[in-house]
Amino acid sequence: MSGSDRWKRAQSVVWRMAPGYLALGTVEGDVLEVEGSGDEVWRHLERWVSTDELVARLTARHGVADEDLAAEVVALLGELRSAGYVEHNE
């Protein structure tokens, strides 16, 4: 994955967010729960956004070092992608 890869919520997903909590589900009934800042990441995925832009937005909000945050975001996006919860455009 590169910083220019773009991401967006998959259309076929149901979800709920609470502070520090995100729950995602498929129509078939699979559910994935994400604790931590997953809800913030999900908020930014309403429209296509690149990895770099996503990290920049979260960094601006939290003031965390880019490398640490970028690694966490990329790991989360990879997990969401493999479960089919996000669309990915290289």
Next chain:
Amino acid sequence: MSFAARATLSTTSEHPALVSAARSGLVQTRSVRLDQPEAVAVLERARFDHLTGMLAAAVFDGTVVIGDASVRERLERQWHDELRLCIALESFAVRTARMLDAAGISWRLTKGPAVAHLDYGDPSLRTFGDVDVVIHPGDWADAQQLLAGYGFERHAPTLPGSYDSRFGKGVTLTADGLELDVHRRFAVGRFGVTTRMEDLFATAADEIELAGHALPAFPPAHRLLHACYHASLGGFRRLRALRDVAQLLLVTGAEWELTFDIARTWKGEAVVASAIVECWKQLELDIDHPAHERAMTTTISNADDRALRLFASGAPFRRQALSAVSRLPLHQVPTYLWILAPHRRGRRL
């Protein structure tokens, strides 16, 4: 003899923290502390009444103060558990919608997921424990057959004489461990047999989109109508049911005059008036609203008042059902009594 609507039907008083939660986001509320030992019971009550999201929001905005960190953590876990169930139920709703739509059944999503998405800015605040749908009367039999064919199971006994379709409120079905309430009417008994549900299908549906699938829901005035029927006739009055009424009136801005108009043609004006009066009382709303004025001045007959009290007391099914007798055409009364009679000798319903 009759009198204006009064808010005297409730027999339970709720903890101030739950009242604050149910008012959260509607009006300014003074801060309330929630401490042990009552905190655990309050959280259980919130779970039972699907008020957990609103209680959590009230804690976040400081309206409810919980000093004990373990109670805050328990509330957070409980909220997350309920959100996970909402996700499972919405997936279930989409699967059910696909079945109904493919068969050409006319239906509407109602209550839980419908109001959570259409009436609350954040659906996470409005949790729910099942999926509710209303089936067009003309499609009732086909829908039952269809759902049974897909493996939906009915656990409560079926009454004879086509009770469900002729007089009943509906049936509760389960599939995949989840519950689907299939409504034929908004209520059983006196206020149910005079409803004409087909009226509600003459108006274009609202829609909510879940997982890319558009699900039909009632427009606001009809959602308010169902919320009022549920708040007045759904058993012991609960704060969340009353919050839905307030939300539809004060936030969504539902056309309440239309709600009253439909209720009047259904002989259910007392149901709507009672729900609104009770809403203002239980949520301690000090807000001038024409719907509340209308409700306060609605005349309720003694017979309607007795029926409302019966439902508010959580009376058994048979007593609720028998409240319909005086509203039925004379020629239907013997059949109706015959249908309900076996339960005097058998199971207690």
